[in-house]
Amino acid sequence: MSTTQLFFACSQYAAATVTAAIRAGLFGPRSEHRRILVATDRSTLPEIGTPLDRMPGFEALRPEFDDICSWNDFIQPFHPADWSPREQDTLLWERALRRAWNLGRGPVEIACESIQGNPSKAVVKIFTDSPVHVYADGLMSYGPTRNKIDPQLGTRIERLLYLDLVPGLRPLLLTEFGVDTEIVPTATFAQVLAELSDAAEDSGHSSEGFPALLLGQYLSAIDVLTADEEQQLHIRMLQGAARLGHRYINFKPHPSAPLSWSRALEVEADRLDVDFRVLDSPVLAEVHYQRLRPALVVGCFSTALLTASTLYGLPVARCGTDVLLGRLAPYQNSNRVPVTIADALLPDLEDLPAVKSWSFSKACQTQEALTDLVSAVGFSMQPSIYPSLRPVAEGYLSRHLNGHTWRYFSRPRLTRLGLPGSAPARLAFISRNSGVRRVVRRARSLNRAILSRD
CATH class of the missing domain: 3.40.50 (Rossmann fold)
Known part of the structure; x- marks a missing residue:
């Protein structure tokens, strides 16, 4: 029995990314899979936008997919950025989805973008047993997972596919689950973009x-x-x-x-x-x-x-x-x-x-410093998800915290986490005192008002 692969895409860039991944063989042979591109429009007013499959150049991406389906049409009148099924309704929605898209009773794999936002969050709830492949089409993959993910979902994620936009920098996203990472080949992605340009x-x-x-x-x-x-x-x-x-x-x-x-x-x-x-x-x-x-x-x-x-x-x-x-x-x-x-x-x-x-080549020569910076920022953002990064964060802050790099950090945040750069112990109460913060905000407001009159 062949497997149906659902590729969710909210933009033409996302569709180009998964097309490149398919062409690179990262989703197995065509003969063993039915591939459906699920187009989603998360804009404020999707009704007046141009659907993904009608955008200029889309015909260059179309051959990799057996069918094109619209998530917006399936869940209407709900908005795809907001809607997610109730837990007790997921089986009903799975049946409805299988019937609407002729999925039969065979196995389903899901390839989606941000796992913590809809429609990804919705579809992984509907197909509770399906393996999940997360692909990142931008710089978000280098950052930490936004919030703690339910381990039942985290263990279903088989890998993270990403574009090597900053050569040598490894994604932080989903590493708390030991998720494997795979690079979507740059040359293949560039070729897809070239075909898209020719067709547009x-x-x-x-x-x-x-x-x-x-x-x-x-x-x-x-x-x-x-x-x-x-x-x-x-x-x-x-x-x-x-x-x-x-x-x-x-x-x-x-x-x-x-x-x-x-x-x-x-x-x-x-x-x-x-x-x-x-x-x-x-x-x-x-x-x-x-x-x-x-x-x-x-x-x-x-x-x-x-x-x-x-x-x-x-x-x-x-x-x-x-x-x-x-x-x-x-x-x-x-x-x-x-x-x-x-x-x-x-x-x-x-x-x-x-x-x-x-030049980009010169900028990448400081790769180790950038990697440590991203790790330090990532730990400061989500210390409970990435506790293993504390030594890296402490090392970076001890060596590199200066007038320029302070912009990447917050002293109250460093103080709360007990990291180098924290406020002195006798002043640490300031960031936690609502009365002091209120006075500071009032002073800043008055200062801005005075400057605007000048």
Whole structure:
């Protein structure tokens, strides 16, 4: 009896990742499996979005799958980011799902993204006996597991598949269960992206020279920045690219971002006297890399910054990571490791000499320090899940904690964990005293008010 493999994908990038894994033979021979791509749209209003299987270039990915199913359609009117079945209903949902997708009674394997968010969380509850393969299509895999996972689920996870975006850096995700890790071959992934680019329709690229490309992420949607702050971040990117001498600048906004942000950038571009275009076609940034060959790629902590440098050898620069490191709350926010990696590895857009002299090969020469930094941050985020990392964290903090690396840590957090950099014992009560914290917040508020009047 053949096994049915369900590949859940929330984005074209995720679908390209699992397609590369299949082509590399990481999911066994085609003859022994029925493969279904389960498309999911987790955006706020999926009803007005473009379904994954109708995005430009999808036909390049289609041949690897026997069927395409929609998770949104199956669970409607519920939203895929929120819905998960009640424990007592899982058997009913399994029967309904097997009937709707013609799964029969045979074995089912699940390949999904973040195991602690829906729809992954929902489907592993429905198929309670199925083995699970987690694949990571970005920098999140290098960080710790967000929360403690039920051991009954953790022991079902057979492996973590990930892209080698930072060569030599090993994922921390799910290591508490001894989950094996496998790299999705970079060459295979690059070939899938090339085919996707060839199949995608022309997206209105500028033919003028080699432009700088700015990447939007829609960080205000996850409450990291306000909408105004994110708009200002994009303007900083534009100004920084212009200061570096780029006269042709393209902006790839997040698909769900407000149109007003692009208009604000157009106004600033006119003031700076640069040729500015918005690339609003729903294609991956990597498609633009292949067609534009940008002279510089600028973003905050987007995974696309690492694919630009690792896969295509393009110059990159980060902008705004210093602000985000101070804003992410709580400290164990799952975006912290991706922001840390971008900040530690990539040059600051506003440091012009650093941008001009930076190369990915030179940055990777400090691999051991980056590995220890990520381990120290990971332990500080989730000490109860990764107690074995305490010696690494203590060693890193003892040797490397300075004016620059403090941005990756929080003194109250270090104090709570008894790590180097803690507040002196006689002052440690401050971080735990609500009255003192209230006075500090009031003082900061007054200080900001005074500065704004100046």
